[in-house]
Amino acid sequence: MARSDRLHLGTFVYTFGFHPAAWLHPDSDVNGANDISHLAEVARISEAAKLDFMFFADSPAAAVGHPEALARQPTKMNRFEPITAITALSMVTQKLGFVATASTSYYEPYNIARLYASADHISKGRICWNVVTSDHDETGYNYNRQGLDPHADRYARGEEFLDVVFGLWDSWEDDALLLDRASGMYHDPGKLHQLDHAGDHFQVRGPLNIARTPQGRPVIAQAGGSERGRELAARTAEIVFSLASNIDKNAAFYKDVKGRMARYGRDPNDLKIMPGIVINTGETRAEAEARAQEMVDLMxxxxxxxxxxxxxxxxxxxxxxxxxxxxxxxxxxxxxxxxxxxxxxxxxxxxxxxxxxxxxxxxxHTGNGLTGSYLEVADFMQEWFEAEAADGFILMCPTLPASLRDFTRLVVPELQRRGLFRTEYEADTLRGNLGLSWPVNRYAAARRAAE
Amino acid sequence: MARSDRLHLGTFVYTFGFHPAAWLHPDSDVNGANDISHLAEVARISEAAKLDFMFFADSPAAAVGHPEALARQPTKMNRFEPITAITALSMVTQKLGFVATASTSYYEPYNIARLYASADHISKGRICWNVVTSDHDETGYNYNRQGLDPHADRYARGEEFLDVVFGLWDSWEDDALLLDRASGMYHDPGKLHQLDHAGDHFQVRGPLNIARTPQGRPVIAQAGGSERGRELAARTAEIVFSLASNIDKNAAFYKDVKGRMARYGRDPNDLKIMPGIVINTGETRAEAEARAQEMVDLMxxxxxxxxxxxxxxxxxxxxxxxxxxxxxxxxxxxxxxxxxxxxxxxxxxxxxxxxxxxxxxxxxHTGNGLTGSYLEVADFMQEWFEAEAADGFILMCPTLPASLRDFTRLVVPELQRRGLFRTEYEADTLRGNLGLSWPVNRYAAARRAAE
Structure with missing residues (x-):
């Protein structure tokens, strides 16, 4: 499969924007952390511009630090829980995808499998789970631990967790539902499977009590910076949210992670590497710089x-x-x-x-990642895309929705003129819009192999 | 506080209806288990009739049994996860409340506190958590256990779980958010509190990373049939979903549970006892009986x-x-x-x-709980309500939405004529419509006591 000639774009969600002073910006909604209409507006703008998804970062803990400093930086203190937020937002959108972060260190796989499968049904196939193992001590304190478990332990649990979730998402084959009132058979009992997983961290019988989802299974995102993270991404991820550092480093990362996929029998196009990037833009570079400076002054x-x-x-x-x-x-x-x-x-x-x-x-981390005119931003994206340093970008808008409006009003049309970005959604599901393969059900595959 | 002269009503949700043959009924939506528009229609009908809430039962496991029998009874095999379902439905309603069941045996308190608080913000104050400890072996098999933990262990964990969740929901005082751009202070650091819970089952530091919710905290529902369950309900519940057996037994239960509340300093009106009841109704008793028979014949x-x-x-x-x-x-x-x-x-x-x-x-459990004309059903409800056997009812509609339509078209107007049911919502929140007290924040109370 040849690489697509179009790039993918997602909107990163920290409530008020990525800049810590975003909530002080006069165009932001000061009630945005608890009033869903703020994020609904971000979703509306993202969908109108045909972006692929909104991406919700997360940590299951309030930030720690000096109380007064925390009171000046609300993003990590007061925020929606991502799974509920994306489910709500899917009800007011039709095509936009949604990525919600959840930690394998502090959930049970059966709950995660259900929550995301249910959201995938509700959204009719527009959900992605961003798999993290968590990376701050304060998360552990909320879950019966004395801080963070060691990196290797978190990864061992995380890898097994993901295998269990994939197994549960295969419980129902694609065509397991009969819905046949004449015979009274709702499903085909031969196409519903018990998982019977028994591993080091989890014993999970299954089956999952919700049918196979509109995307086969939800899409999987990861960050994957460490050696073990890269390997896990090559094996299981469909989106990698990396850090944008410089084009050479990112191209090397891109090549490294995609190069690992063959050993898992995966096509490199089934993983989209999308660096997160902070962008200030405007009609001119001067306008972009004024926007960036405005945020610095507010902090x-x-x-x-x-x-x-x-x-x-x-x-x-x-x-x-x-x-x-x-x-x-x-x-x-x-x-x-x-x-x-x-x-x-x-x-x-x-x-x-x-x-x-x-x-x-x-x-x-606050807004000088890339500051330039919309033409310069489009040039940057084109260069990275063509150099295979990225399959697209996750937009860390300094303020929401103001910076997103600038980007979608100026940069998106320019990318479209260059043929680098869609003018209409190709599909109704996130998987379809990202051009990812349909996930083969393990039981169906085994039956076909046996036949 | 005198008892209200109006009763409360909720719609019980099993996807197709409470009768196991409901999915075979020609008026039901055969795709209803995975297409949210079915439940959105149930929500629309419930809200148009000014019902208090929709109530989602749950078990975190597929039912067990002979595969062919299970394939004939889909309700417990394929269903939405309740928290995602109610969050979605809150986006297409304005006043209706939503009760979602989740088990203290298989979740972490920090996750439950977040999920429900987030849903309560999204819905602007219309969420209730139905607290269960789970009651089938098959649930344990999905969560690293050899079946169900013993009743006493589940309750011990459940009671501590609830205390932790209440503590987390008090993290932010009612007036902790300042949202003051002039001073740059988002919240008052003196009104955000760390829980530091250290108990037998849980060590949870807090604070919760989402502000106090529009209801102060979500409403709490329980079933509470056992001795320990009754005591827990008297201490913590605001809705009790009991079984409708007969008026004397239910009146005794009502008196017993409400009688226990004083020792926790609670007003009996802060708990609504609402038996679940299966109703077949129509213009006449014959019509109601025909509806009941139709379901029996389908099974x-x-x-x-x-x-x-x-x-x-x-x-x-x-x-x-x-x-x-x-x-x-x-x-x-x-x-x-x-x-x-x-x-x-x-x-x-x-x-x-x-x-x-x-x-x-x-x-x-399938539709002969109460079969009668709308006048007979209204008589029944009035009698139970006046005898203090119930504060209202949870409607186990044999089919959805057909039986709910019968009830709201015929019985609700009759109850309204008798002054027993509202003609308009009294409030925007579930707590307000149920007439429940505002939950006092423990830290604010301690400060007031010290002053």
Whole structure:
């Protein structure tokens, strides 16, 4: 199967936007964290522009840090639970897909299999599960643990978890439902299967108590920065949400992950690698820069320090902002994203001050990823797409819905003019719009093999 | 607070209706288990009639039994997961409440607290959690267990679970959100609280990462037939979904449960006791009887036996239908509902044959609870309500939406004529329409007490 000549686009959802000062922006909805009409508007704009999906990040814990700093950065303090949010939003859209994050460390596979299958039926095939193992100690404290389990343990559980969920999603074959009132047979008992999974972490009998979904099974997304994460993505993911660092690094990552797929019998086109990217844009570069500067001006200095602390899970309060980073407070290894940690560490090793690091980190994550005219943004996307550094992008809009409106009003039409983006949805399901294969049911495959 | 002079009504949801042959009824939607538009129609009818809520029963497992019998009774084989279903339905309604069942035995409290709080925000205050501990072995097999945990263990876990969820729902005080762009303070850090729960079953730090909900917290429903269940209901429930057996027994139950509330400092009006009742009705009694008979005629004999087996969790295949119940196959005690088990046992002890028991049980649970003209049904409801045997009823419609249409077209206007049922919603929230008190936040109460 040849690679598509079109790229894919998703809208990343932090309530008010990706910039920590987004809630202070006069165009944002200050009630957006609890009033679903805000996200419904984001969905409406995304669908009108024919974007592939909305992507809900998540962590099952409030952020930790100094209470006053947290009170200035509400995104991780007060937010909708993603599965309920996407289910609600699917009722006010027709074609847009929805990605909801949930952690294998703190759920039971039967519950996850049901929740996403049910949402996939409700949305008529537009749901994706972003599989994470969680990456902050504070999540563990909410689930009977003394912090985060070690990376290897989380991955071992996560891998088995995913296998169980895939198994449950195969409980009903594609044509198991008969719905035959004449014979009184609702389903074909020979096409409904018990899983009988017995592994290190889970014993799950099945079958799942909801029929095979409109997409066969929901689409699977992952982040996959670490070695083990890349391997799991190559085996199971259909969307990889990576970090946009630079075109060469991203092209190498792209090649590496797609190169691993053959050993699992998978076609490289069945995985879309979509870096997340923060974009400020406008008619001109000056306009884009003014938008970026507006956000920087809105941000309180406490908030930048909090972000860095939160990522490193270390206490930096009282440290001299104009001295080099206090290395005794640098954790020995990444608790969360390995790639992101590596980048911070390299920056520190170049001898920058703490203030410079805070600014650098905040910019990386608050709106200076890419600032340029709509033509420059389209050029960037085209270059990355053609260089096979990306199959598309996840838009980390600094503010919602304002930055998304800028992007869809200016960049999307330009990408369409260049033939790089659709002008109409190709399909009714997310799987269809992403051009992913139909997932083969294991029991049907076994029967065909035996015949 | 005086008792209200109006009763409350809810629509019980088994996909096609409560009768196991409901899916065979020509007016039902054969795709209803996976196409949400079927339940959206049930919601529309319920809301047009000003009913209080739709009530979703649940079990996190497919039913077990002989494969062919199961294929004739789809209700427990293929169904929406309730939390996603109610969230979706809240988007197409404005005033109707929604009750979703979830089990404390197979979830984590932080997840339940989030899911329901999020749904309560999305619906703008119309959500209720029906708390169950699960009552069938097959659920345990899906969650790493060798069947059901013992009743006492499930209750111990369930009681602590509920305390944790209540604690998490108090994380944010009523007025914790400031949303003050001028000062840059999103919330008041003094009004956001860490729970720090450390108990036998759960260690949960909190706070919950979603603000206090439009109802303060979601409404709580329970079944509560056993001694321990009654006590838990008196302490924590706001709706009790009981079994309608006879007016004297129900009045005794009503008095018993409400009588226990004082020791928890609760007003009896803060708990609505609503027996589930199967109703066939029509303009005349003959019409109602014809509807009931229609369902009986549609049912396959295998299905009745399956229902009884499923409840008793015993294998009855091969037993002589025309001999007395084979007592060696009778379980020594109830695995599920104690009240229901007691009723079956009494019937058996009267010397009835297995066939008679199957018919009796099937009728009890399939549509002969109450068969009468709309005037007779209204009389029945009035009598029970006035005798304090019920604060209202949960309508186990034999078919959906057909039986619900009969009820709302005929019985509701009659109840309204008698002043027994509302003609307009009193409030925008479920809590408001049920006339329940606002839940006092524990931290705000402690501060007031200290002042």
């Amino acid at each position: 309180h200095p406490e908030v930048g320090l909090l972000m860095l602390q939160e990522f490193l899970e270390t206490d930096l309060h009282g440290a001299d902002l104009d001295a080099p980073f206090p290395m005794e407070r640098m954790p020995r290894k990444a608790k969360g994203s390995v790639a992101m940690f590596q980048e911070v560490k390299e920056f520190v090793e170049q001898g920058h001050t703490l203030r410079e690091l805070v600014t650098h980190y905040a910019r990386q | 396959h004999p295998e299905v009745g036996l399956l229902m009884l087996q499923e409840f008793l969790e015993t294998d009855l295949h091969g037993a002589d239908l025309d001999a007395p119940f084979p007592m060696e196959r009778m379980p020594r005690k109830a695995k599920g509902s104690v009240a229901m088990f007691q009723e079956v046992k009494e019937f058996v002890e009267q010397g009835h044959t297995l066939r008679e028991l199957v018919t009796h049980y099937a009728r009890q």
